[in-house]
Amino acid sequence: MSAADTPARLDHPDGEERWLRDDRWATVAHADARDVLTAYERLLVVAAHPDDECLGAGPLVADAADLGLDVVLLVLTDGEGSHPRSPTVGRSAMATRRRTEAQRSLAVLAPGARLLHAALPDGGLAPRHDDVVRAVRDLLDDRTLVLAPWTADGHPDHDAAGRAAADAVAVAVAEAPPGGPGPGLAHYLVWFWHWSEPDDLPWEAVLVVDGSLAGVQRASRAVEAHHTQVAALSPRPGDERLLTDEVLAPSRRGFTTLLLAGGTPRPSGRTRADEREAAFDAMFDGGDDPWSSDSWYERRKRDLTLAVLRRERYDRVVDVGCSTGALTRGLAARSDRVVGIDASSRALDVARRDTPEGVRWVHGRAPEVLERIGDENDAVDLVVLSEVLYFLTPFEVWLTLAATLLRLAPGGEVVLVDWRHPTEDIPLDGPAVHAQVRAALARWACVEHAERDVLIASYVVGEPGGSDVDDLRPAAAGSGAVTR
Template sequence: MTLPLDPPGFRHDVAGTSAADWDRHLGAGEPLARDLTAYSRVVVVAAHPDDESLGAGGLMATAAAQGLEVALVLCTLGEASHPDSPTHTPERLAALRHGEAVAALAELAPGATPRVLGLPDGGVTAGEDALARRLVEVVGDGRDTLLVAPWRRDGHPDHDAAGRAAATAAARTGATLWEYPVWAWHWGRPDDAPWSHLHRLELGAVALGAKQRAMAAHASQVAPLSAQPGDETLLRPDLLAHFARPSEHFVLEPLVDDALDDLHADGADPWGADSRWYERRKRALLLAALPRDRFERGLEVGASRGALARDLAARCDSLLALEQGAQAASAAREQLAALRHVEVRRASVPDEWPDGRFDLVVVSEVGYFLSPSALDGLVDRLSGSLTNDGVVVLCHWRHPVDGWVLDGPDVHAVVRAAAERSALPPVAASYVDRDVELLVLARDWPEPTR
């Protein structure tokens, strides 16, 4: 454990809320956590070595005993845990704590090896965006993955940043996220607990024993480094008591990923919709690929600032443009305000989906910002939202998309597969060059007129 840089009014060496106080409130009122058999893999994130043993050691041991793959990601090696130590340099502490993490993991999930990301202890917040991208790489397609991380409001800057990065990664991969409190047990009060989001995992005797041995393996934290000042014990018995109970408690809160919307802050045009030749050329190709001149009711998924919607509006009697981000949706409404037949609506697809049917649906430069499971959900939504003569057009950048699971060719492969099994209209036309790929799905292609 590394001490908080900016603690919310608490110190590790001053008594906080006791385990007995919490125990009077924990228990039967909390819903049980979901059965682990829904997953094939558990990925546990720790801001520092020992976080995982304290907050999720029992979960890790339970998962390993059930045959699930268990992976541990260490953001830092906790080299700043004893900044005033006269006997241990930060480098020596990092090596010591890495060895302790390996020993603890051997108790919880024999055969597993921790993955060390090498962020500086106390500097996870500065590397939060990079951490989210690394976690996306680790998780990949998260449909069968349980991602476990420190609670986003645990009170330690490194813990909070690791939790936020994990929430972003879960949103992008489709993984389920459970967050574990550590310092919140110490400084928090039962009256302020997130009870509506707290779930309990009961631990068997074997898992609890493995957890206790794993906690003890972090000797640099649960015992003094030496008798000299600056080498004192960091995890005192009163704090460890919170992690001795035969249950673990996880916060299950909504996921948040504001990265794309943040790009549109202060009126910014992150994609250069009207200034970049790629953007103008891409829209021209898309419009030229439409098999008909006019459509009655069009839908654009992922409108950004409304540049494409502005062009589609000239081809549609009515157009609904969906955009998840508040900043981008506001910019789109402003740009399209004069077009009375165009509506811009904030919506997170596929969960928030409009009623009715459409004879044109355009999915441009947004498919790879969905998790694999969300993309499957979008395909299902499209299948039930097309008129008999409905057309679907996809258009995506073909280069790698850093920080997300999918790229443009991946998205188009999923949609092609849906068309082949008749979940969507067949592929009627396609176009590919170095930068852009287009796909047109349609059951009918009108005869040309002279």
């Protein structure tokens, strides 16, 4: 392949790092799908091309279907222009393939949802503004929330679709009976994450919507149904894979970032952090070791965790979700200073009965607690997140990763450990957490270990793993729902 044949890079070279490190995420409003959709009976998703809805709002669309809303997906073009230099698939054949993929994807994402094709020209939505306005307006009523691409997403078709959707909603609001609420409008982002910078995002308009575990899982599978985008058409130049892992990274955050249009109600949002803390404390009603820390699984998991550490000794270590401190004590043997953090005060009461030299116990919740474990000059060499992140929502995981990066010294290490089996009554599970973290930190991956019961991954931030990543292929996962 010559330099002239090399396709342009679609993702930003700094990837998710530049977004993770922006502290304005901690200031944005966030809610779950129920909070956002409570005033509506229909969700109308406007997509310029097949797959836009998965990339920009997949978990929210899936959760809307589960909440019983009438979900309608209006795809404005068939995406026939996705591979303009393909030597194997022409525009007409590409349109046929992508229509089929859109149907299969939506059946996974939102079973029972309606799919409508406007069949407008790919790359030519701007001149067809009035056609798009009519197509959207015909589907609106007072109890409809419209999701459309942002008007500054960075792709001409996306921008045009967003402008037309906004105009259609404005017309519907103007025609609504006096005192009627009228439809709502929110914009999602696709290409913006790759082509823009954090200062370009209107943070004051941002609403983050956490996805449920089922919504996150279905959104991931729905993306994979778009075969023409996630896999190469052939080995020949012009048939390259378009949606690489780097391009897909923002869609794997597990939450949807919306920009609410003026006049669309902003939900107040809820936090369940107090409920979680009380639940962890209640586990100690039956004894001092609710996690069975002397079981073979727990002992072996601790040994595996210590075995993947890249250094023989560390200066400063943070163990998030330390519980009664079984792993913390193992870390203390290889560290000068260790901070053990847990949201359960009763767990820490047990931990304090045996405190090795150099260990300090801190009561608090991630991510907020990470901001008060030392000053900015007191950097951390290692952060261990063992069986803690799946108790958080996807946005809380994102904020915890952001706070972790802020605390790490250059070349600092992040180790992630999780139970691999299904969970119940908590926001996420081990595979979902590891997929989200991997998407955000992939460039720094060093070790990935997967077996029947446990997943372990380590990342050395500032030292890209590349071909040096140790990848131990996963064994078959066991079955059965287990809560940890």
